Amino acid sequence: xxxxxxxxxxxxxxxxxxxxxxxxxxxxxxxxxxxxxxxxxxxxxxxxxxxxxxxxxxxxxxxxxxxxxxxxxxxxxxxxxxxxxxxxxxxxxxxxxxxxxxxxxxxxxxxxxxxxxxxxxxxxxxxxxxxxxxxxxxxxxxxxxxxxxxxxxxxxxxxxxxxxxxxxxxxxxxxxxxxxxxxxxxxxxxxxxxxxxxxxxxxxxxxxxxxxxxxxxxxxxxxxxxxxxxxxxxxxxxxxxxxxxxxxxxxxxxxxxxxxxxxxxxxxxxxxxxxxxxxxxxxxxxxxxxxxxxxxxxxxxxxxxxxxxxxxxxxxxxxxxxxxxxxxxxxxxxxxxxxxxxxxxxxxxxxxxxxxxxxxxxxxxxxxxxxxxxxxxxxxxxxxxxxxxxxxxxxxxxxxxxxxxxxxxxxxxxxxxxxxxxxxxxxxxxxxxxxxxxxxxxxxxxxxxxxxxxxxxxxxxxxxxxxxxxxxxxxxxx
Amino acid sequence: xxxxxxxxxxxxxxxxxxxxxxxxxxxxxxxxxxxxxxxxxxxxxxxxxxxxxxxxxxxxxxxxxxxxxxxxxxxxxxxxxxxxxxxxxxxxxxxxxxxxxxxxxxxxxxxxxxxxxxxxxxxxxxxxxxxxxxxxxxxxxxxxxxxxxxxxxxxxxxxxxxxxxxxxxxxxxxxxxxxxxxxxxxxxxxxxxxxxxxxxxxxxxxxxxxxxxxxxxxxxxxxxxxxxxxxxxxxxxxxxxxxxxxxxxxxxxxxxxxxxxxxx
Numbered sequence: 001x002x003x004x005x006x007x008x009x010x011x012x013x014x015x016x017x018x019x020x021x022x023x024x025x026x027x028x029x030x031x032x033x034x035x036x037x038x039x040x041x042x043x044x045x046x047x048x049x050x051x052x053x054x055x056x057x058x059x060x061x062x063x064x065x066x067x068x069x070x071x072x073x074x075x076x077x078x079x080x081x082x083x084x085x086x087x088x089x090x091x092x093x094x095x096x097x098x099x100x101x102x103x104x105x106x107x108x109x110x111x112x113x114x115x116x117x118x119x120x121x122x123x124x125x126x127x128x129x130x131x132x133x134x135x136x137x138x139x140x141x142x143x144x145x146x147x148x149x150x151x152x153x154x155x156x157x158x159x160x161x162x163x164x165x166x167x168x169x170x171x172x173x174x175x176x177x178x179x180x181x182x183x184x185x186x187x188x189x190x191x192x193x194x195x196x197x198x199x200x201x202x203x204x205x206x207x208x209x210x211x212x213x214x215x216x217x218x219x220x221x222x223x224x225x226x227x228x229x230x231x232x233x234x235x236x237x238x239x240x241x242x243x244x245x246x247x248x249x250x251x252x253x254x255x256x257x258x259x260x261x262x263x264x265x266x267x268x269x270x271x272x273x274x275x276x277x278x279x280x281x282x283x284x285x286x287x288x289x290x291x292x293x294x295x296x297x298x299x300x301x302x303x304x305x306x307x308x309x310x311x312x313x314x315x316x317x318x319x320x321x322x323x324x325x326x327x328x329x330x331x332x333x334x335x336x337x338x339x340x341x342x343x344x345x346x347x348x349x350x351x352x353x354x355x356x357x358x359x360x361x362x363x364x365x366x367x368x369x370x371x372x373x374x375x376x377x378x379x380x381x382x383x384x385x386x387x388x389x390x391x392x393x394x395x396x397x398x399x400x401x402x403x404x405x406x407x408x409x410x411x412x413x414x415x416x417x418x419x420x421x422x423x424x425x426x427x428x429x430x431x432x433x434x435x436x437x438x439x440x441x442x443x444x445x446x447x448x449x450x451x452x453x454x455x456x457x458x459x460x461x462x463x464x465x466x467x468x469x470x471x472x473x474x475x476x477x478x
Numbered sequence: 479x480x481x482x483x484x485x486x487x488x489x490x491x492x493x494x495x496x497x498x499x500x501x502x503x504x505x506x507x508x509x510x511x512x513x514x515x516x517x518x519x520x521x522x523x524x525x526x527x528x529x530x531x532x533x534x535x536x537x538x539x540x541x542x543x544x545x546x547x548x549x550x551x552x553x554x555x556x557x558x559x560x561x562x563x564x565x566x567x568x569x570x571x572x573x574x575x576x577x578x579x580x581x582x583x584x585x586x587x588x589x590x591x592x593x594x595x596x597x598x599x600x601x602x603x604x605x606x607x608x609x610x611x612x613x614x615x616x617x618x619x620x621x622x623x624x625x626x627x628x629x630x631x632x633x634x635x636x637x638x639x640x641x642x643x644x645x646x647x648x649x650x651x652x653x654x655x656x657x658x659x660x661x662x663x664x665x666x667x668x669x670x671x672x673x674x675x676x677x678x679x680x681x682x683x684x685x686x687x688x689x690x691x692x693x694x695x696x697x698x699x700x701x702x703x704x705x706x707x708x709x710x711x712x713x714x715x716x717x718x719x720x721x722x723x724x725x726x727x728x729x730x731x732x733x734x735x736x737x738x739x740x741x742x
Contacts, residue, residue: 421577429536430574432558433567434588434644435595444587448578448627 029078032056035183038083042152042186045159055172055182062176068339069368069400070308072244072281080246082184082217137201147192148203151219154190161192165223169252169289169316177248177283177310181217185250188218193228193259202458204233220251224259226292231262233461244272244307249284257292257319262300264457266465269305276335276364279307286313287343290322290351298325299342300456302465304472307336312370314343317351317379324353327453329465331472332365332397341371341402346379346412355386356452361397362473368400375412382412391449392422393442393473421449443470479680480700484511487652487683488533493544495532502528504708506544510652513680517694517719518687520705521727526687527571529705530656534568535561549651563595567650569641571657576628581640584628585610589647613646617673634661635670642673653677654685659693671696691719706731 027034035056039049064075141148147158154162172182189205205220224230247269253261263286272279282305288297299313309332315324326342344353353373361367373384390399401418423445431441446469447454454462486509493506502525510516518526532539533546535558546553553561576584582603589610590600601609611621617639629637638658645653655674659667674697678684686697694702694716702718703710704727711734712718722730 425536425538427574427576429534429558430570433534433562433570434584434648435559435562435591436587437559440587440591444579444584445576448576451578 028081030056030080030082030184034082038184038186041083042155044155047163048155051167051172052183055179056184058173059176059179059183062173062179064176065310068310068370069366069402070310070337070339072308072337075244075246075281077180083186141199141201144197144200145194146197146199147190149190151185151188151190151221154192154221158190158192161223162190162221165221165252165254166219167252169254169287170250170285175285178250178285181219181248181250181285185217185219188220188249189222190220191222191230191232193222193224193230195225196227197225198228199230202231202233204235206235216245216247216249218249220249221254222252222261222263223254224256224261224295226257227259228256229260229262231458232264233458234263234265235268244278245270245280247280247282247284247306249286251284251286251313253286253288253297255288255290255292255295255297255319255322258294259292260296260298261288262298263288263313264461265299265301265303266457266461266468267301267303267305267309268468271305271334271336272307274334274363276307279336280305282306282309282311284311286311287316288314288324289316290319290324290348292322293319293348294321295319296323296325298323298327298456300325300327300453301329301340302453302457302461302468303328303330303338303340304468306338309336309338309340311340312342312372314345315353316345316347317353317382318347319351320348321350321352322348323351325456326353326355326357326371327456328357329360329450329453329469330358330367330369331360331469332362332367333472334363334365336363336365338366339368339370341369343372344374344384346373346375346382346384348379350381350383351379352383353385355384355388357386357388358450358453359388359390359399360393360446360449360469360473361390361399362393364396366398366400368402370402370404372404372406373414373416374404374406375409375414377408379409380411382409384412384414386414386416387452388416388418389449390418390420391446392420439470442473446470446473479513479515479678480511481513481680484513484680486511487549489545489547490533491545491547493529493532493546494542495528495539496542497528497539501542502539502708503532506705506709508703508710510683510685512651512683514701515678515684515686515697515699517699517702518685518705518710519689519691519702519719519722519727521731522689524705525708526705527656530568530654530685530687533561533654534558534566559591560595562648563592565651567645567648567653569638569645569653569655569658571660573629573632573637573641575630575632577630579628580624581626581628582607582610582624585624585644585647588644592648610643610647613643616646616676617643618669619643635663635666638662638666638670639673642670642677646673646677649677649682651682652685653682654687656687657689658686659688659690667693668696691723694719704730706734 035052039052138148170178173179191203193199222232255261269280269282290297297315303309317324324344330338330340332338342355355371357369359367359369369388375382388401392399403416405414407414428438428441447466454465457465488510490506490508493503495503506529520526541554586606593600619639699716702714704712712730
């Protein structure tokens, strides 16, 4: 690979700063005492503490999954701090009470939290380390009965809803990291759209890990009642540290009859440096349940950050005629590793799912798509279409596709298409011969490659995603 | 056409080049003046396509000796994109497919980049749309070409027309058309050749790289050169192409070797 191609992927991470802010950090280590401490700090009800302890006890019996196509040293779960909150910790009533340093941080990150948020028409919940620091637009949403707040507030103000749905899609013992999250989750977003309400604006959560050696374990729960609909956006960044940070989130979505949930993520956690030092370990469980008939859950993700990404946003299509969608762009560079994909579990009749996955590998990175399509015996007339495309930039990277297809109903129709392409010297020469430099050429090729996914993103996110891919690949092409 | 007051556009002197350590060009000489049409012919492996790529600045080819002067500038000092902006155009033998990128988007970026390089005005999407549609008529292209991904799923003939469309848009001073006739049926050949003929004028020059004399019935060259083993071994007028069609290439190579012995 010539130097031009190399140079195009090596743009420094611009969110790598640390905010100097006093934090309330729990001592490192994990035990029942840690869990009681977290639960106590958050004044949680007894049932939630029990849920956490159940999860923890379950977790102790579990093994870290070995099947992903990623390599990393064993994580010392006792070396992590499970709670970190910006001080002073008091209930914030308005944005004016937020620490100005924090506000500046989000300003720097381009997160609209104030007037700009209103102009953009996006309601934002911001999670800094372990605590939700601000939720904008809350009152306005409440007028139509929408609840949008941090999960801690939801536990306090709407315990019956949280209790009803929390863990109903991802049970506490679902998998190793989900169990860990269930035991120690600190905050996250809660969103409830009541019957018949179409959420009038996009809802957004912005996650930031600030403190070194702290883990982030947020929990998101979104419920759309009968006929409700919502579009939800999630963004993530973290400072640069030489040590690895653990991010193990759980996101649960529930769509009742005729409900529609669209969940979009632009993940830009710190990926580690060019030699693979530092970066976030992103072990996330995201799952949506299409519980009601004609319901629809759509995942769109643009994964560009993290040293390791282990993430399979999934849909359980229980309601008849329900629809699951997964649109993904995963870009890896340097020594990043991604093992990501989806699961579409067809239970109801005439359920349909679409999977469009675009993997881009550059540098020494390794990018795997892993996806399961399961058609249960009950899912008469189910349909799935999967398309998995990989693009390689340079000679040192790898791309893999692991499709798992289990069909137990003869009336089902399942299609899988896959392709691998490469940005090579000949393509770049073609552009160059038309006067177009390597950087612009790569950006054009990549955007063309990702078009089917970017089309699914809300406008502003699509613009951000396009820019982000450009930055990430700067210097990788030559 | 040969003009009295023409200027020298391209001057290649004793050019040597290799790819992956294999020497391909071994002492190539060629002078092209404005207004002229040159045809470079020769057997497979004689170095025709390599010569085309070296002129355009393909990074895989290493120039180990000689000079290329283009409008008084040392072309070897320029990267491929700078050569394109300076007015060197290569029509590809195998145009590259770019999935997901609309042809209109690609053509406009290429056009505006080259225009900017010349210090001329760029066109916005609407202006460009009018402009490109006009040019497409020249090649009898269906407007839906603009919405399709660049070269993706194009037939051989469509790809070649798309190449000539790019030539029409970029208005190069020197166009090197590498096997533009390969894969074309007789109708497509006529259309493509017609397009090239309309683009030729007294200020630019065209170098056709081809195996067959068939193309030269449509685009009549002023000079025909025969390459063998990395250099031009014979030059003649358009009638040389007919002779080659009849007798093949072997005799030219043999003659060249005989001459080399005499000179040695």
